[in-house]
Amino acid sequence: SPLRPADLAATRSRVAAPLSQTYRGLTLLAPPPPTQGLTTLAIMGILDRRTLPEDPAARTHLLVEAVKQAFLDRDRIADPDHVLVDPAALLAPARLDAKAAAIRADRALPWPHVVRHGDTVFFAATDAQGRCASVLQSTFFDWGSGVVVGDTGILWHNRGAGFATAPGHPNRIAPSKRPFYTLNPGIALKDGRPHLLYGTQGADGQPQTLAVLLSALIDRGLSPAEALAEPRFLLGRTFSDSRDSLKLEGSLGAWEIAALQALGHDIAELPALSPIFGCAGAIRIAPGGTEGAHDPRG
Numbered sequence: 487s488p489l490r491p492a493d494l495a496a497t498r499s500r501v502a503a504p505l506s507q508t509y510r511g512l513t514l515l516a517p518p519p520p521t522q523g524l525t526t527l528a529i530m531g532i533l534d535r536r537t538l539p540e541d542p543a544a545r546t547h548l549l550v551e552a553v554k555q556a557f558l559d560r561d562r563i564a565d566p567d568h569v570l571v572d573p574a575a576l577l578a579p580a581r582l583d584a585k586a587a588a589i590r591a592d593r594a595l596p597w598p599h600v601v602r603h604g605d606t607v608f609f610a611a612t613d614a615q616g617r618c619a620s621v622l623q624s625t626f627f628d629w630g631s632g633v634v635v636g637d638t639g640i641l642w643h644n645r646g647a648g649f650a651t652a653p654g655h656p657n658r659i660a661p662s663k664r665p666f667y668t669l670n671p672g673i674a675l676k677d678g679r680p681h682l683l684y685g686t687q688g689a690d691g692q693p694q695t696l697a698v699l700l701s702a703l704i705d706r707g708l709s710p711a712e713a714l715a716e717p718r719f720l721l722g723r724t725f726s727d728s729r730d731s732l733k734l735e736g737s738l739g740a741w742e743i744a745a746l747q748a749l750g751h752d753i754a755e756l757p758a759l760s761p762i763f764g765c766a767g768a769i770r771i772a773p774g775g776t777e778g779a780h781d782p783r784g
């Protein structure tokens with residue numbers, strides 16, 4: 487086996503301070519690089535600078551364009567032990583101001599995208615003492631790499647697939663380096679205390695699903711069950727659909743789809759409540775009680 491006792495002995499779990507971003511008076515928390523938690527916070531920071539439209543088509547357009555603006559920086563995220571990634575710079579108010587201002591209400595930004603696959607489970611919990619956990623677990627594909635190390639019973643995950651091979655790329659593969667990866671469960675604080683626990687599976691779709699979910703929970707005041715049932719979008723290629731399009735759930739109205747096409751979005755319509763759009767979960771903690779729900783998509 488290429489895995490030695492010294493490799494296991496040198497493995498350490500890291501306790502890292504979360505990144506934070508204000509959204510509509512709440513403080514959103516996300517894990518730092520090399521996760522894409524920074525991307526989720528950037529999306530919400532961009533949206534915080536815009537008024538959410540009442541019109542469903544205009545609202546979806548704004549969410550999609552905020553995702554695009556945040557994803558433009560995502561390839562800069564890598565292992566901070568090897569590449570200097572300054573989250574504060576990528577979440578700086580002036581940078582988010584510029585990205586929010588770059589969104590056009592009358593036109594979609596042309597979009598290329600590279601897909602990353604995954605296989606992930608989200609769970610969250612809270613108790614009467616106020617302790618909370620928001621957790622994502624993943625082997626990145628159904629059986630990770632599909633390789634069991636010798637007779638140890640240890641299954642190698644497949645997160646190495648997240649590395650780049652291009653010379654000079656911040657996320658280029660190297661020894662003892664952690665790859666960029668997609669997991670980014672979150673907690674939202676209200677007056678300094680946990681208010682929302684949330685997360686989703688879905689690889690590159692995670693920040694997109696979380697943007698839709700958080701906007702529904704915070705901007706529109708929906709319950710966790712209602713917010714999780716809201717129609718979603720997915721920008722870019724997916725596990726079973728190689729088209730680099732904006733995928734919309736069939737539960738959206740035909741007029742909304744037509745309006746988005748008129749703005750220049752390349753639309754692909756998929757069945758309502760398809761697990762392709764992510765399987766999320768959310769808990770809301772409030773003085774009157776705690777309520778939680780899981781995604782009707784799976």
